[in-house]
Amino acid sequence: MRTTGWLTGGALLTILAFGSCRKDPLNNLTNDESRIYITNYDTTVNFSSYKTFSVNDSVDVIQDNQLNGRELSPYDSSLLAAIGSSLQQRGYQLVTKESSPDLAVNVARVYNTSTGIFSYGDYWDSYGSFWDPYYWGYGGYGYYPPYYAVGIYSITNGGLEIDLLDLKNAAAHNNKITTIWTGLARGEQVFNQANAASEVQALVGQSPYLKQ
Amino acid sequence: MRTLLKYGGVAALVVLLSCPVLHAQNYLNVTVGYGVNFPTGAFKNYITHPGYKGFNASLAYPLNDQLSLGLSFGYNDYYQKYPRQTYNDGEGTTVSAVLTNSVQQIPVLVTANYTLIKKGFIRPYVEGGAGVNFATFDQYLGEFDAPHSKANWALKGGAGFYIPLSSYSPTAIKIGGSYNYAPFNSDGVKNLDTWGIEAGIRFAIH
Numbered sequence: 001m002r003t004t005g006w007l008t009g010g011a012l013l014t015i016l017a018f019g020s021c022r023k024d025p026l027n028n029l030t031n032d033e034s035r036i037y038i039t040n041y042d043t044t045v046n047f048s049s050y051k052t053f054s055v056n057d058s059v060d061v062i063q064d065n066q067l068n069g070r071e072l073s074p075y076d077s078s079l080l081a082a083i084g085s086s087l088q089q090r091g092y093q094l095v096t097k098e099s100s101p102d103l104a105v106n107v108a109r110v111y112n113t114s115t116g117i118f119s120y121g122d123y124w125d126s127y128g129s130f131w132d133p134y135y136w137g138y139g140g141y142g143y144y145p146p147y148y149a150v151g152i153y154s155i156t157n158g159g160l161e162i163d164l165l166d167l168k169n170a171a172a173h174n175n176k177i178t179t180i181w182t183g184l185a186r187g188e189q190v191f192n193q194a195n196a197a198s199e200v201q202a203l204v205g206q207s208p209y210l211k212q
Numbered sequence: 213m214r215t216l217l218k219y220g221g222v223a224a225l226v227v228l229l230s231c232p233v234l235h236a237q238n239y240l241n242v243t244v245g246y247g248v249n250f251p252t253g254a255f256k257n258y259i260t261h262p263g264y265k266g267f268n269a270s271l272a273y274p275l276n277d278q279l280s281l282g283l284s285f286g287y288n289d290y291y292q293k294y295p296r297q298t299y300n301d302g303e304g305t306t307v308s309a310v311l312t313n314s315v316q317q318i319p320v321l322v323t324a325n326y327t328l329i330k331k332g333f334i335r336p337y338v339e340g341g342a343g344v345n346f347a348t349f350d351q352y353l354g355e356f357d358a359p360h361s362k363a364n365w366a367l368k369g370g371a372g373f374y375i376p377l378s379s380y381s382p383t384a385i386k387i388g389g390s391y392n393y394a395p396f397n398s399d400g401v402k403n404l405d406t407w408g409i410e411a412g413i414r415f416a417i418h
Contacts, residue, residue, distance in 0.1 A: 036354035
């Protein structure tokens, strides 16, 4: 009788112990596999209508919804160089910002220490105002609200954001600078210098429409 | 959460209602086992790999030599990682990610088991069950999780055979297969149906 009770208890405990052995997806991802790349573009835009572009000389650093200034770390330098190279390979001509480029490339490192559930659309809305129209010589211009991405995910680490701004048609759009393409990279070691080129390659690579 | 409470309440009620009946008998059959379950139907759209972490236990009251009625519990874990690929929403958004689906199911069923042959080295049985399936479905894009949890009703049908270890006690090895119908109906995931094979041991507690 007592033995049977122990057997029963032991069997149930064994089931519970085995039951808790859920295969944890996060423990089965490499750093590369942990990263996601999201791009979004204005489907009404003809990207071949743009000829020139310029890349910001530094990167915005945004911490918990606050612009902490601009920096140029070794990672940032590699990233900006990779963006310039990728867009040139797509047929666009790299020019200085004083040469009235058709497109402006703005890059931001975004750090969120809070964990929450929100959409990437909200994310872009929050940070859109950090773009500096004066930097591109468009002081007083407003920004057109960017696009909404799919999905709601919990965000627990930093992310890279690359925005392609339409300077060519800013005046025609009632003095609004429109974002025509956005790229996001998130995941482990996203700000590792060794990953900068592959991140740009991934984002541009999944945007075949982005060509002159 | 309300759904979980509702179905949890129903399961608790079934257990409570069963108690007076159980107390009125001499013994109960306890079965513990291990099983491998295979996703089928719409579930295969998300996971095709078998779930090798399948465990079950049941507590059954023998109404006579052939028919028993009781409660069964289970735990099944499913996991599948897909290589990196791009997903387009058709409206300008593209996501490149390694996608991982992780599903856990905990069915709690009222089960009836009928042994077709009372004596012999091999005693075939058929069984059926109905109850609640507590399920979690986590879909990861990279390391980012989109979790879904839901309790829904579930059905189980199975067959197999017992191999008695003694002529004088109900202790027996149980080997069988089953089909588990488990609607999910959350975020486009219609069901988490599986079929499975299992092996276990049945013994009596007085």
